[in-house]
Amino acid sequence: MIIDVLDKNEAFNKIYKHLLKNDSVTKDFIQMIKEREKNYPTGMDLSVIGKDIPNIAIPHTEPYCVKKTGIVAVKLKRKIKFNNMIDPDKELFVKFLFVILNSGDGEQTDILAHIMDFVTKDSNIKDFFNINTTEEIYNYLKKNFYKE
Numbered sequence: 001m002i003i004d005v006l007d008k009n010e011a012f013n014k015i016y017k018h019l020l021k022n023d024s025v026t027k028d029f030i031q032m033i034k035e036r037e038k039n040y041p042t043g044m045d046l047s048v049i050g051k052d053i054p055n056i057a058i059p060h061t062e063p064y065c066v067k068k069t070g071i072v073a074v075k076l077k078r079k080i081k082f083n084n085m086i087d088p089d090k091e092l093f094v095k096f097l098f099v100i101l102n103s104g105d106g107e108q109t110d111i112l113a114h115i116m117d118f119v120t121k122d123s124n125i126k127d128f129f130n131i132n133t134t135e136e137i138y139n140y141l142k143k144n145f146y147k148e
Contacts, residue, residue, distance in 0.1 A: 043082030
């Protein structure tokens with residue numbers, strides 16, 4: 001998914017509408033993701049991995065708001081502000097979201113670990129962040145995300 005938004009609330013609204021239309025989340029999802037992001041920020045500074053790697057955010061909710069487990073990869077056409085998960089008072093400009101959909105207990109940690117492995121160990125991660133179509137993002141993730 002590639003979206004053009006001005007802030008994280010607008011991003012969450014667009015993502016929510018898409019997921020609700022696909023029967024992937026409940027109506028509680030939108031309130032929960034905004035509330036959770038406010039209380040537990042998910043922005044990640046990836047400058048420690050590489051100079052040209054954009055920052056990401058990994059928003060998520062509680063399982064009761066989700067009907068299907070997975071990850072929604074969202075490229076942002078412009079950078080938007082998220083607070084840093086390590087230092088919540090610090091804002092980061094984020095260019096990519098990995099929205100975790102966890103419909104069962106314990107899944108979130110495994111999914112988060114896979115995301116971290118992907119962004120830190122994929123030698124072509126710069127190429128991934130430069131992809132400009134939803135289909136190419138999907139195909140790249142399908143091929144490279146779950147490497148065992």
